[in-house]
Amino acid sequence: MDAEAAKLASAIGARVRQERLTRGWTLDQLAGAASVSRRMVVSVEQGAVNPSVGTLLRLSDALGVGLPALVAPPEPRAVMITRCGDGAQLWTGDAGGRGVLVAGTTPPDVVELWDWSLGPGEGHVSEAHAVGTQELVHVLTGRISVEVDGQGIDLDTGDAVAFPGDVDHAYVNSHGEPARFSLAVFEPGVGGASTHPTKTHKDA
Incomplete structure (x- = not known):
């Protein structure tokens, strides 16, 4: 590390x-x-x-x-700025890919903004998130495929897709060039059932 x-x-x-x-x-x-x-x-x-x-x-x-x-920093602020390079890198791939959480909102309706890159041949698989989760992908450079509950969607540079995040899904770069995309995740009602330590919906 x-x-x-x-x-x-x-x-x-x-x-x-x-x-x-x-x-x-x-x-x-x-x-x-x-x-x-x-x-x-x-x-x-x-x-x-x-x-x-x-x-x-x-x-x-x-x-x-x-x-x-x-x-995020422990003290919440009304305006939170993430400078270039300061995002939380939460995933790395074997071919240089990265998943960086660059911004987000607080509960109960949480929105996450990610900066993703995938090297040639890389992919990231995610199990279903909490019920009601929605995701938005916008390809900035290169080409990727988004797989949603068994359905494959090919995206070129500039293409975008919206899909439910509460089913199994994946982001895949099966091409020979690196790809980069922006990902927004909306998860409603976070913490609504967290007063007691019980089983959660999310298993991702």
């Missing part, structure tokens, strides 16, 4: 621990609510791991704070 990744992991861990203690939850309660292992919760809180996007989504949904809140 490089210095930037370690710094981000530490900040995420501190926020997860803060939110857990605010709710009076034990490690086991958060693990059960998020459908992750107790060991993973401990590792995340200690900043000892660079958790996957899926793990972060489970934790943020269980805590009812939304993914952007886990990677």
Whole structure:
């Protein structure tokens, strides 16, 4: 884990621990609510791991704070600016691809704005998010395919697509050139059922 990744992991861990203690939850309660292992919760809180996007989504949904809140500065501001290069890099691919969360809103209706790049042959698979989630993809450079619940949609530079995020989906670059796209994710009602540590809808 490089210095930037370690710094981000530490900040995420501190926020997860803060939110857990605010709710009076034990490690086991958060693990059960998020459908992750107790060991993973401990590792995340200690900043000892660079958790996957899926793990972060489970934790943020269980805590009812939304993914952007886990990677944002602890003190909320009316206007939050993310300078170029300061976004939270939450996914990396073997061919140089990156998934960077650059902006987001607070619950209950959370909107995430991502800057994604996929190297040749790379793809990112996501299981269904919470019911009602919607996603928007706009291809900035290159070509990608978006697979939604078994349906493949080919997109060229400048193309865009809107689709439900509460079904299995994936972003794939099967071409020989890198691709970059902007992704917006809308997840309504985050935290509405998070008063007690119960099973969440999201398993992504």
